[in-house]
Amino acid sequence: MASQENTVTVLVARKGRLRQRYDNEYRLVAGVVPYRVAADGQPEVLIVSTPNRDDLVFPKGGWEDDEDVYEAASREALEEAGVKGNIDRTALGLWVFRSKSSQADNDSPRGACKGYIFAMEVAEELDQWPEQDTHGRQWVSPADAYRLCRYEWMREALSALLDRLPAICHCQHQAATKPAAPELNERPGVVYMMMKAAATAEPALALC
Template identity: 30%
Template sequence: MLNEKAQTELTKTMSGRDVAQAGALCYRRNENGGVEVLFVGSRRNGRWGIPKGHVERGEASSAAALREAFEEAGVTGVVDKTVFGMFSYRKDTSPNQYHVAVHLLKVSRIADKFPEKDVRKTRWFPLETALREAAQPGLRTLLSRLETVGV
C-alpha cells in the first residue's frame, strides 16, 4: 500500500503535468467592416484553432504568441501585450493539461513563406463562423468576448 505522498506523486505522473502555452487570436477587418479570425488546422487531427505553442525561458507570452503566429500561419502584426484571456485543453495523445495565455494580434501582413507552411492549413473565418468551428470550448468563449471588445 502506498503512503499519501507516494500516491499523490503517482497520480500526478499518471495524469500528466500542466504546460504553459501562448496563443495568438489573429484578426482583421474585411471590406465590409466585419471581423475575421485566422485559424490554423491541427497537424494531428485537422481541427481548427489558433496558433499556439510553448513559451521559451525568459520570453514574454505576448512575444511567444507573435512568434507562434508567424511560425504556424505566416502572419505578423500588432500584438496586445495584455493577456486577452485563457483557455485549457488536452491533446488526444498526451496526458498533459495545456493552459494557453491568449493575446490579440491585429494582422497587418501575411508572408508567402513561413516555417510550417507545408504542414498546416490556414483559413480566415467570419467571427460568427469561427465561433462554430473552434475546436476548444474555452476558445469559443474567448471568441464570443471578441464581439464585445470592439476590435
C-alpha cells in the same frame, strides 16, 4: 561594378522543449486569435489547419524561457500561420489545456498546459512560413469560426475578442462574462503569476 546577390531570409520553427517554461508541472503556452477588419467593416479571424483533422485551431504553442509571453504568442502566429501584427497586451483569458492522456486525472497538472491567449490585429501576411506544410490558414467570419473551432476555449476566446470590437462587430454571438485580465509582466526569465482559470476551462481539452 560588383554584382549584388539577393539575400533570402529563411524562417525556421523552433523545435523541442529544452527552453520550455513551466509553472510547477503545468507547461506554459501562448497563442493568438489573429483578426482583421474587412472592407465592409466586419471582423474576420484567421484559423489554421492541422494534419489529419477537419476542424481548425488558433495558433498557439510553448512559451520559452528566452522570450516574454507576447514574443512567444507572436512567434507562434508567425510559425503556424505566417502572420505578423499588433498584440493587445491584455490577455483574452487563461485556459487550462489537457492532453488526451491526462484527461483521466483532472486534478493533476501532469501532462497539462496553462495558456495565455491574446488578440492580434494582423498587419502582414507572409507568402511562406515555417510550418506551412502542416498548417494551412483560412480567413473566416466569426460565425464560421464558431462552427469550425475545435475546442470550447476557442469559442470563449473569440467571444472575448468580439467584446472588444463593439463598434465594428454586429455579429450574433453569446459572449461569456469574464473579469478583465491584467497586463502581464514583461521581464524575461520570470514565470508570471497565473490568473485563476475560467470556470469553464475544464472542458477545454486540447493537445498541448
